[in-house]
Amino acid sequence: MQTDFQKYHTTLKKLADVEHAMAVLSWDKEVNAPGGGAELRAQQIATLSGIAHDIFTNAAFGDLLQQLNESELSDFERRNIVRTLHDYQRAQSFSQDFVIRRSRAVSAAYDAWLKAREANDYQVFREALANLIEIKREEASLVGYDDHPYDALLDEYEPSMRVAQLDVLFSDVRRQLVDFVRELRQRPQVADNFLRQHFAKDDQWNFGLHLLENMGYRFENGRQDISPHPFTTSFGASDVRVTTRIDEKNFGSMTWSCIHEGGHALYEQGLPVEYYGLPAGKYLSLGIHESQSRLWENNVGRSLPYWEAHYSNLQTRFPKQLGAIDVKMFYKGINRISPSLIRVESDELHYHFHILIRYEIEKALLEGKVEAAELEDYWNSKYKEYLDVDVPDAKQGILQDIHWSYGSLGYFPTYSLGSFYAAQFFQQAQKDIPELRQQIQQGDNSALLAWLREKVHRHGQLHSADDLCTQITGEPLNFRYFMDYAREKYQGIYGR
């Protein structure tokens, strides 16, 4: 006979199987599928999504959860049940009618966004976006919140994160980072034009595979492919795949996306397989996921020791392009900062200006302080204010991201949270592993990976992000670590 907890786990395993099947269908759609199959594939994914929803919101499963919640449980069992109940209650807050209306609003917004990009005209997107914002306001009120409707949306991506905490963080970004970057921009600029020579596709591909392998990514439990937008997807810890893109005229495009996705993938490969389906077997939050990708991409992958390990290998692969560039010049070039219009092409400091702007806009939209109609001007004025750039058109401005067209409000802040957690974690890793710098310099990332496995990966969702952070570093998320990292690194590059 199964115990109630085992029954609960059995249902969650079935749910995980269906969700991972959806992930396979989506991966295949991005990586392999012929264009003619797109419509039918979307229908098949929607059907699986409906089946997953039915499995999870089934009343008998709800009763089982309630029963377990009122039973005597081990600490491990309790933590799982609490998290599942939280997700269950969120799922239960929406009527079928609402789910259908939301799904329609998302479809309409996505179609309108595609058309608006095609026409390079925000007005084509405006009305569908306005409708979607209305739906997101309704969603927030259905989920419920104490202080701010945005809290209800954030919770989907970053459980227990609140506007009150983000306001503090982003006011730090405004006060400290924006000023610091303005200062840096007064200094003489570093050269990075050597990154935009011709780098042959196959050689880049092979170098990317080498870096992934060196990070500790297990190819027997994954693979890399090409897709227009790099991403990581998991079908369970035993099959975690990454994709990359290759631009022959821009060495950086592949290299750091490869390391970034590798960081995500190491997290997924490090989740405990024995808890497959349980909260204990799942990634904690988008912010913590992003902390893993950013730590590898920036704190490790844009550091001098890392390239002291890998640069001669890289020079051997591209002797003509990089033979005359020494590792210090390379290191400076790959860390050049310069304001840009496009978030995903941004350097690691300006990046948070992009997020700050989106955070301010999303909050204002939910508060009704700005309406979809005036959003393009609002966007453009913020870019002028924070980045001192003039937005030439909608494609390079308000239409650049897919997120809003998907109804993903509350998602953007997790990107910044990721970098901030990464800085705080990495600072602690350096304390805990005294030889870390030397190891990275020698191309040995094993101690760092073991540390991440031990401190982050193996815990799944057993702690809140705040608790995990305190457990690892002695305090909750603190923006200071990111500023310390930024100051030390960029004053080294640009001078004090």
Add this chain to the structure above:
Amino acid sequence: MQTDFQKYHTTLKKLADVEHAMAVLSWDKEVNAPGGGAELRAQQIATLSGIAHDIFTNAAFGDLLQQLNESELSDFERRNIVRTLHDYQRAQSFSQDFVIRRSRAVSAAYDAWLKAREANDYQVFREALANLIEIKREEASLVGYDDHPYDALLDEYEPSMRVAQLDVLFSDVRRQLVDFVRELRQRPQVADNFLRQHFAKDDQWNFGLHLLENMGYRFENGRQDISPHPFTTSFGASDVRVTTRIDEKNFGSMTWSCIHEGGHALYEQGLPVEYYGLPAGKYLSLGIHESQSRLWENNVGRSLPYWEAHYSNLQTRFPKQLGAIDVKMFYKGINRISPSLIRVESDELHYHFHILIRYEIEKALLEGKVEAAELEDYWNSKYKEYLDVDVPDAKQGILQDIHWSYGSLGYFPTYSLGSFYAAQFFQQAQKDIPELRQQIQQGDNSALLAWLREKVHRHGQLHSADDLCTQITGEPLNFRYFMDYAREKYQGIYGR
């Protein structure tokens, strides 16, 4: 409001979505998946399979079917309902206990078969096979039959096919084909050693793509990949994929597998998308499916006119290997007949000896006339009798095929049925399209494809195989057409 028939179609669409999702997961497993993910993937496919089974055998769906069956229906609706009821009743004949026991017996047999192949020892497989045969006998009695337990198994792959009809066909094979091939083997042999030079992988791959495109395979609704065993899979008519394998030392390995799978794929791409999920939107039977692959592979793809169209192209790709071989020598070489131990490496005539042997064995097993214990000797004696070859070991003998280890008894005959239908269909196509030979000679397959679309593909399961065959050719399946084809072709090659 949906009509009952629309409700029924909605359920079948959902079922098709889940089944196609399973197909994507299986395709990915064969083509892409890293070894470490295999176990979890099998679990995910099993979960989807359980969900599909639940959707189909749901009691409310059964009631809906009964209700529809008792209603006034259009002819189109009636044909769909009758076929679904037939499949529903088959699915209902198994208790959950039986399904679990069967699934265990299959797993055990598959594992044992893998180990037996590894050890090249039939004894390792024997017991698990004996158990599986017992289960298949039970399955036959649960499904029910009028004359022979084998009828109940055949019905899964070739609905309405019966032992009575197969006995006639295979006695014709024994009396006519076996004798004819014995005669041919008295004639001087043709040369085919030029096929086993070195043919570079990429050049073969590109030639294969060219042939597929020329057949009319739509790459916007499919793709080709490499896998150890070539196969075709459909995720709906808008995404039908083929795989091939490439042996650099054997030109034929890829070429005719490519044309063969292309024939299967054209059938799937030609099924009516508007009937997605309905019997009217599905392939009729395995025998009819195989008729499409065999017609392209053999009646077209091993014919002289076909190579008159493509041979100079091929010579341009492989000038060193084929420059000195003229198209007639090539045509003769690719049609060389020679008895072989391995079914999948057989020429198109000896092929049916392999199937004949399996048919006789399967029937004898179900009748209890032979037991698993004596099966290897029985197999070897049949090979001596029909093919005059000595089987040197189990791997080249009784362990060569995966089918029995999967519990697929009754499947093999559909391969021969495919060739026989193909001959009968192709003969009719030649009558209906007077210019067919010239068109093929000019590399134009469009009229043939249009004919197949019109006569076979668009009908889905709306007719029985016998009815379809009569509709197309004026009579049910008749072995005479295959013998006529074989005599005309091979007397041309080997002389009278």
